[in-house]
Amino acid sequence: MDFRQIGIVAGKEFWDRIRNRWVLAVAVVFTVFALVIAYFGAAQQGTVGFHSIDVTIASLVSLVIYLIPLIALILGFDAIVGERERGSLDLLLTLPITRKELILGKYAGLAGALAFSTIAGFGAVGVILSPQLDLNALFHYAGFMASAILLGFAFLSLAVMLSVFAGDRTRASGMAIGTWFFFVLVFDLLILGALVVTAGDYGGAVFPYLLLLNPADVFRVLNVFSLDEVRTLYGLATVFPEALSHPATLGGVMLAWIAGPLMVAIWRFER
Numbered sequence: 001m002d003f004r005q006i007g008i009v010a011g012k013e014f015w016d017r018i019r020n021r022w023v024l025a026v027a028v029v030f031t032v033f034a035l036v037i038a039y040f041g042a043a044q045q046g047t048v049g050f051h052s053i054d055v056t057i058a059s060l061v062s063l064v065i066y067l068i069p070l071i072a073l074i075l076g077f078d079a080i081v082g083e084r085e086r087g088s089l090d091l092l093l094t095l096p097i098t099r100k101e102l103i104l105g106k107y108a109g110l111a112g113a114l115a116f117s118t119i120a121g122f123g124a125v126g127v128i129l130s131p132q133l134d135l136n137a138l139f140h141y142a143g144f145m146a147s148a149i150l151l152g153f154a155f156l157s158l159a160v161m162l163s164v165f166a167g168d169r170t171r172a173s174g175m176a177i178g179t180w181f182f183f184v185l186v187f188d189l190l191i192l193g194a195l196v197v198t199a200g201d202y203g204g205a206v207f208p209y210l211l212l213l214n215p216a217d218v219f220r221v222l223n224v225f226s227l228d229e230v231r232t233l234y235g236l237a238t239v240f241p242e243a244l245s246h247p248a249t250l251g252g253v254m255l256a257w258i259a260g261p262l263m264v265a266i267w268r269f270e271r
Contacts, residue, residue, distance in 0.1 A: 005097045006105040013109025014116075017075075023117045026071055030121020033063055038125060053137035056129070057144050060122075061223050064148045065216045069155040070180050072114055076159030077176035079106045080269065081166045099270045107160050107262060114152045119145060143247075147222050147254070154215040154257035155179075161265040187214045208244055215257040222250040 017023050037059045080103065083089040092102060122145045130138065158179055166172035191210055211217040 001098070001104075002101060005101045006108060009097070009102060009105025010108035010112065013106050014112045017110070017113035022075075023113050023120070026114075026117035027120035027124070029067070030118060031124045033067070034060055034122055034125040035128065037063055038129065053133060053141055057140065057223055060144065061220055064151065065220060066184060068118070068148055068152045069184055069216060072152045072155035073159045073162075073176040073180050075114060076107075076110050076156045077163055077166075077172045078169050079103075079110065079160050080163040080265075081169055081172045082163070085169055100266050103160065103164070103262075103266055103269050107156065110160075111153055111156055114156060115149045118149050118152060122148065144223055147219055150251070150254045150258065151215060151219040154254060154261075155183075157258050157261035157265070161261040161268075164265045164269045183214050183216050188217065212244075212253050215254060218250050218253050218257070222247060222254070 038056045078085075080089070083092065093099065097105075126133075126138065126141050126145070129141075133141065159176055162175045162179065163172050166175055191207065195207065211221060
């Protein structure tokens, strides 16, 4: 495997996103929404303005779970199928580059663009709020940004995998939107519905483990357990065992969500 070839493809993908101002647009969206949420996050308690990093992170978690997976899926759903429809895929494969190098390069470039926009958007908010934060709060905010990036990488892996399997861009886009609906909206409802129907008699013990099957839930739990005050804001903290909520464990699960779909995409693309 030639890492130089991967770097060339990654650089092209990254700078294409820079030139079409995609990164700037996403960074602005993250900044605006994060500032609004940081200021109005405690409105349900009857107050506005920044109060604590705990409340801010708890409010931003919901934004990230809805927004970053959608952006990642939109960014990557046509990574391969788009090249195939434009007729440029065969041309690329005539160059001295393997299919694995091509898909890894595309993923790396898209991941770099997504990470850059996430850091720029949420980092700008961190800079604005930094006069009101101590070193420990800044550390936890940096951890929140890192986990948001990992969440984006996980859904980007899913998007690239869908792009490899899809026959055309229309199907790929439909599969991407369906994936977003399932993991962000439907998955938790199915689990909670099963618990309610069975009155908690079945599945209660495996409930925390089922949440690991959803990268959005892994991200949520990772941030719920990062700060004491945040844990009190989510009923989820009362049912999730602390042994399973260790940041290293959840981080490993998130890395598995990144590597797994990407490996499947490579396997399918090389066939």
